[in-house]
Amino acid sequence: MNRVNRRHFIQLLGGAGVLASSFGLTACSKQPTASGRVVIIGGGFGGATCAKYLQRFDPDLDITLVEPKQKFITCPFSNLVLGGMREIDSISHSYQAHEQRGIKVIHAMASEIDPAGKKVTLNNGSKLEYDRLVVSPGIDFRWEDVEGMSEADVENLPHAWNGGPQTTVLRKQLTAMPDGGTVIIAPPANPFRCPPGPYERASMIANYLKKNKPKSKVLILDAKTKFSKQPLFMQGWDQLYGDMIEWVSGDAGGRVSRVDVAGRGVYNELGESFSANVVNFIPPQKAGKIAHDAGLVDNTGWCPVDQRTFESTLHPDIHVIGDASLAGAMPKSGFAANSQGKVCAAAIVSALHNTTMPEPSYVNTCYSLVGPDYGISVAAVYRYSGDQGIYKVDGSGGVSPADADAEFRRKEARYTRGWYASITSDTWG
Ligand SMILES: Cc1cc2nc3c(=O)[nH]c(=O)nc-3n(C[C@H](O)[C@H](O)[C@H](O)COP(=O)(O)OP(=O)(O)OC[C@H]3O[C@@H](n4cnc5c(N)ncnc54)[C@H](O)[C@@H]3O)c2cc1C
Known part of the structure; x- marks a missing residue:
């Protein structure tokens, strides 16, 4: 430096x-x-x-x-790979720069x-x-809390929640499904890795389906009753995908209680069954x-x-x-x-x-793409106090405005790509 x-x-x-x-x-x-x-x-x-x-x-x-791993494949932008907007190589990063700095890297x-x-x-x-x-x-993953599915089933039903080969398997399933098919995404309860991730995933899959299999549906069966950046995501889904994406709240039958690997489906806690061409069950963590x-x-x-x-x-x-x-x-x-x-x-x-x-300060921004030219974000600065631990600084950051125009969303999509380039260069470059 x-x-x-x-x-x-x-x-x-x-x-x-x-x-x-x-x-x-x-x-x-x-x-x-x-x-x-x-x-x-x-x-x-x-x-x-x-x-x-x-x-x-x-x-x-x-x-x-x-x-x-010889190369780290990121979860960020893996949703773009699922949507056919990026290749897996473009989200893979080696440890060469670390080694050149004199850090010993043992694989x-x-x-x-x-x-x-x-x-x-x-x-x-x-x-x-x-x-x-x-x-x-x-x-x-808390496989012990999942009924009907174990780690051995991920080749069949990839969660793709740890960047890597499962992303490629899930992408292949999406490209193989027929027009008019259904994709189920089942996000877990909090806390879990990347709170907006499942909803960006639904967006990127819908973007692919709209262009290639427009009669298809994305059904989100959620363990939660609300989710990160929800109004912004839903506004974007309406604008870009009409009724292609349906979100079912945990309280309205969204909570999955059993996975049916052989039948490629899930049951909710009311005992209702849902089947699909592609099931992306994201296990609790x-x-x-x-x-x-x-x-x-x-x-x-x-x-x-x-x-x-x-x-x-x-x-x-x-x-x-x-x-x-x-x-x-x-x-x-x-x-x-x-x-x-x-x-x-x-x-x-x-x-x-x-x-x-010294007293630390921490930062986070989560960009999500709703469409290729439609970005949204949430950001915050955090500090530490002995009483509260890490807390969000009042008035710092915030979410993208709800009434933003198309140009604003386009710029946020550009910032999303800029963010990916800079964070990966800061981490592995
Ligand atoms: C679909 C998706 C999209 C996402 N998008 C974003 C985004 O846009 N922005 C964002 O900020 N975050 C995003 N995330 C979240 C982000 O990927 C994680 O929060 C982040 O990777 C956490 O970093 P980490 O160092 O804790 O774990 P990781 O980055 O997963 O690194 C853990 C590493 O530890 C290694 N490891 C594990 N056990 C051992 C062991 N015993 N010995 C040696 N090595 C071991 C693993 O091989 C792995 O490489 C996304 C996540 C998902 C799933």
């Missing part, structure tokens, strides 16, 4: 003076030996950002990023964490010692498996942390960021995970240098 960029980021954290002087951020601060060993589990939005910014804040750290799974011995065991048998560990494993195995979760299934530093409240010297963490008012989003990765990097460097962590 050049000095100007460093200054910008330090300002974002709200502690320019403290951070700059305490981290020794200038090039002449190079030490002959590593100033600490940090291992990061997970090279997604949270982990890859944290690794990059740790190296920027203290180039003398010994940083190891553990991630099984393996972390299979065990020993918090007392401060060691991580990998599935290739090797062990890594750490002074600080960052865990950003994303989500896992919890923190990634390694967080459970390592005893980092509480009875919510997510990881409690000190929301100022993201250090686990259950195991010292282990930080949990991203979707797996309980991060107060912040949603489970890639932008939030990226923001948390930076705050966490600052907290770790502060701790290793025995200096005071």
Whole structure:
């Protein structure tokens, strides 16, 4: 990071003076030996950002990023792949830039964490010692709460809620379905990864169907009674797709109680059955498996942390960021995970240098495409207080105006693409 960029980021954290002087951020601060060993589990939005910014804040750290995938395929913009607007390659990102910075990238799974011995065991048998560990494993699914479907059925009924091959399988199912067919999307109850994601998915699928199979329907059977940016989505659906998308609230029979894999359908809690050509059941969620195995979760299934530093409240010297963490008012989003990765990097460097962590500020914007030239957004700035944890700053951000004209929506669609380019470059570039 050049000095100007460093200054910008330090300002974002709200502690320019403290951070700059305490981290020794200038090039002449190079030490002959590593100033600490940090291992990061997970090279997604949270982990890859944290690794990059740790190296920027203290180039003398010994940083190891553990991630099984050679290339990370993002969930953001995977809905555009489903709608035929992007190719999967264009949402795939390598770790080359991390390696070029001197971050060790090991393509393996972390299979065990020993918090007392401060060691991580990998599935290739090797062990890594750490002074600080960052865990950003994303989500896992509560299959134990799903009736009629298990993880073994995802080839048939892909949830496509972890970017990757399932996105391609779901896309193939959409292209193979006949005109006049039905797509069911069944989003889970809160909290879950990317609150507006299922509704952007419905939009991108409808956009594809309108052009290619205009007699088809998208039926959203929702576990919830309301959803993120709901009035904006519904307004856009009316304008762009007429009655192609139908949303059924949880209270009106939307709550799915059983999946019928063989019959390609679902039952709601009233016992009514719905069948479709494509069923996209999105299972309820919890923190990634390694967080459970390592005893980092509480009875919510997510990881409690000190929301100022993201250090686990259950195991010292282990930080949990991203979707797996309980991060107060912040949603489970890639932008939030990226923001948390930076705050966490600052907290770790502060701790290793025995200096005071400045008061952090966090940010999130969730753009969604309703159509190729129709974007909507919700944004917020967050701060931390001892009483409330991470809270939304009053008056910050907000949602796109309801009465915006076509030009405004077109500009927001352009900002959506700009956002994707900049966040992925900030995370993996
Ligand atoms: C359809 C969809 C659309 C979305 N759109 C947006 C959007 O527009 N904007 C936005 O901000 N967010 C969006 N999101 C949300 C975003 O994808 C997540 O919030 C974000 O990926 C969370 O980052 P993370 O680091 O917690 O997890 P991830 O990014 O999922 O990264 C976790 C990584 O950890 C690795 N891992 C797991 N276990 C281990 C282990 N034991 N050892 C080593 N590595 C491990 C995994 O391989 C993975 O690469 C969307 C999500 C979906 C599903």
